[in-house]
Amino acid sequence: MKQNNIRHEGGGTTPIQGLKDHSDSDTDARQPPLEFSTLQNRNGDAAEDATATFVAPTSRSNEEASEAGDSGKKKVLYPTNVTSPDNSDFNNKKLLLFQTFLYNTPAEREKLSNTVEFWDGIPRYSVTRRQQNTLRDGNTGTLPIFKMEFNFRRQPFVAEIRPAKITETGPDGKLRTIEYYPSNREEIIEEALRKIASRQSYGFIRQFPEEASGVTFSLYELRAELSKIGHTLSFQEIIQSLYILNYSSITIYKEGDERNAGIASPYMPVLVHVTRSQLDADPSTKWIVHFHPFITKGIIDLQYRQFNYELTMSLSTQLCRWLHKYLCMKFTGAGFTSQVFEIHYKTIKRDSGLFKGKKERNFYEDLTNAFDELKEKGVLTAWTKEVNLGSRGKVLDITYFLTASFEFIKEVKAANKRQAEVVAAALCKNPTHSRK
Numbered sequence: 001m002k003q004n005n006i007r008h009e010g011g012g013t014t015p016i017q018g019l020k021d022h023s024d025s026d027t028d029a030r031q032p033p034l035e036f037s038t039l040q041n042r043n044g045d046a047a048e049d050a051t052a053t054f055v056a057p058t059s060r061s062n063e064e065a066s067e068a069g070d071s072g073k074k075k076v077l078y079p080t081n082v083t084s085p086d087n088s089d090f091n092n093k094k095l096l097l098f099q100t101f102l103y104n105t106p107a108e109r110e111k112l113s114n115t116v117e118f119w120d121g122i123p124r125y126s127v128t129r130r131q132q133n134t135l136r137d138g139n140t141g142t143l144p145i146f147k148m149e150f151n152f153r154r155q156p157f158v159a160e161i162r163p164a165k166i167t168e169t170g171p172d173g174k175l176r177t178i179e180y181y182p183s184n185r186e187e188i189i190e191e192a193l194r195k196i197a198s199r200q201s202y203g204f205i206r207q208f209p210e211e212a213s214g215v216t217f218s219l220y221e222l223r224a225e226l227s228k229i230g231h232t233l234s235f236q237e238i239i240q241s242l243y244i245l246n247y248s249s250i251t252i253y254k255e256g257d258e259r260n261a262g263i264a265s266p267y268m269p270v271l272v273h274v275t276r277s278q279l280d281a282d283p284s285t286k287w288i289v290h291f292h293p294f295i296t297k298g299i300i301d302l303q304y305r306q307f308n309y310e311l312t313m314s315l316s317t318q319l320c321r322w323l324h325k326y327l328c329m330k331f332t333g334a335g336f337t338s339q340v341f342e343i344h345y346k347t348i349k350r351d352s353g354l355f356k357g358k359k360e361r362n363f364y365e366d367l368t369n370a371f372d373e374l375k376e377k378g379v380l381t382a383w384t385k386e387v388n389l390g391s392r393g394k395v396l397d398i399t400y401f402l403t404a405s406f407e408f409i410k411e412v413k414a415a416n417k418r419q420a421e422v423v424a425a426a427l428c429k430n431p432t433h434s435r436k
Contacts, residue, residue: 084272085214085288089204097425098205098299099198101306102418113195113309116298117329121152122159123353124250124267125187125318131357132181141178149255150351158255164247166240182248182267184318185233186241190267192225193217193289195309205299213299214270214290222287229313239273242289246271250292265293302422305329306415311377320370322352324379327402334404334412339381345398364398371400381405 089095103109127135127146136143143163150157163179170176197203197215206212219235226233233241245268253262270290278285290296298304307328315321331341348367349355355363371383382403388396404412 085204085206085212085216089206090201092205092207093426094207094300095203095205097302097422098304099200099203100418100422101198102414102421111308111310112306113191113198114304115307115325115329116295116304118152118303119292119294119298120325120329121150121351122157122250122252123148123150123351124159124161125182125184126353126356127161127181128183129180129185132183134357136179141176143179143181146181148353150353151347156255158253160251160253162249162251164244166243166247168240180244180248182241182244185237186245186267187318188226188229188231188313189222189233189238189241190245191309191313192222192229192231194291194295196221196225197291205296207300211293211296211300212270212290213296214268214288216286216288218274218286229310231313242268242271242273242287245289263293267292269293302419302426305332306418308411311379315373315377317366317370317373319352319354319366320373322354323348323370324374326351327379327404327408328412328415331404332412332416334409336409339404339409341402341404343400343402345400360395364395367400371402374402378405379408 098114101109101112103112126148132143135146146161146163148159148161150159161181163181165177165179167175167177170178193215196217197213202217203215204213219238222238223233223235226238246266249264249266251262251264268289268291270288272288274285274287305328307325312321312324312328315324326343327341334341345364345367349363355366371380374380375383380402384401386399386401388398390396
């Protein structure tokens with residue numbers, strides 16, 4: 001497989017403790033704390049051409065590395081010597097476990113993909129293109145570092161997002177340099193790439209000499225996957241989003257905790273792109289991306305769960321998709337004797353990062369619509385709410401009670417069984433199975 005044009009920036013990884021239960025209530029308090037620690041590396045159809053309507057942005061790695069060194073708490077650890085995946089990276093036990101699901105039919109298997117709880121719990125795609133237009137400097141096209149807070153297992157974390165600098169064709173037909181944060185479109189593309197990586201001969205995992213995971217694909221394959229899930233994009237939109245994912249970076253750290261290092265990495269640390277001339281010379285040439293180090297660590301440490309990817313991607317809003325994945329990751333105890341999940345408005349607002357730029361009552365309405373859609377799609381059978389009012393009728397918080405459907409409970413039980421079998425197979429206790 002011929003591969004060229006490797007682009008990479010600084011990155012890092014962190015151990016993720018057992019990701020088990022779950023809900024917005026006090027079960028999270030019983031989980032072991034997530035500790036950050038630095039790791040030593042163990043060592044148009046013609047638009048298939050990456051230069052279709054814009055050129056690749058300029059790397060920001062030197063600037064970001066300088067900031068990381070100056071702060072003393074943002075460590076850049078991604079390996080600088082990137083090698084192409086070999087046959088062993090496409091055929092190993094960790095990858096087999098990641099690509100093995102519980103299902104009854106091939107059609108059911110196509111609906112499934114994996115969540116990685118800590119990475120998927122970060123509100124990393126929450127700044128919309130419209131919001132970016134209000135934040136962007138009209139003269140320079142630059143965006144500020146965007147900072148947001150979120151919780152994971154009742155521990156507070158901070159995410160700092162640095163935008164990608166992209167050279168593109170402006171409305172006047174001239175090239176311009178402009179900055180973008182990853183947003184809804186990039187989130188959908190990441191989900192599609194992770195789905196493709198769950199198929200044999202596409203995803204890869206390497207543990208030595210350095211940990212890395214990723215996927216090989218053609219733009220046609222990626223575009224077909226996006227179309228299948230109802231999110232058709234042009235080739236130039238896909239290419240631009242891939243560059244945004246490669247050149248934007250995210251830093252995660254605990255506010256005020258000097259004992260633990262922050263983790264800084266691009267969303268996709270490595271992008272190997274393919275030009276038209278390379279395709280003409282070798283039609284089998286593939287694009288390659290490396291996933292974020294948190295995804296890699298989650299795969300290696302078996303910290304992932306299967307979920308109904310097809311259903312998630314069919315939901316009409318980013319908020320509704322976030323709620324469905326949140327339930328898949330957190331409501332792991334769903335059963336016929338435990339059908340109700342409790343979640344607070346303040347939790348959704350903080351951890352989704354999606355409630356910006358509108359009045360509070362508009363967000364209440366957005367949530368109502370999202371819960372109604374989850375009911376229509378068969379995820380919930382019912383939902384109710386309890387409003388906590390303060391003085392003069394001010395809403396202090398809202399508690400939502402979500403009743404899981406029979407179908408969702410079946411999916412949760414299958415995900416739990418698959419997770420147990422993955423762990424058992426990793427310990428050589430039992431082989432994994434592909435049928436319920």
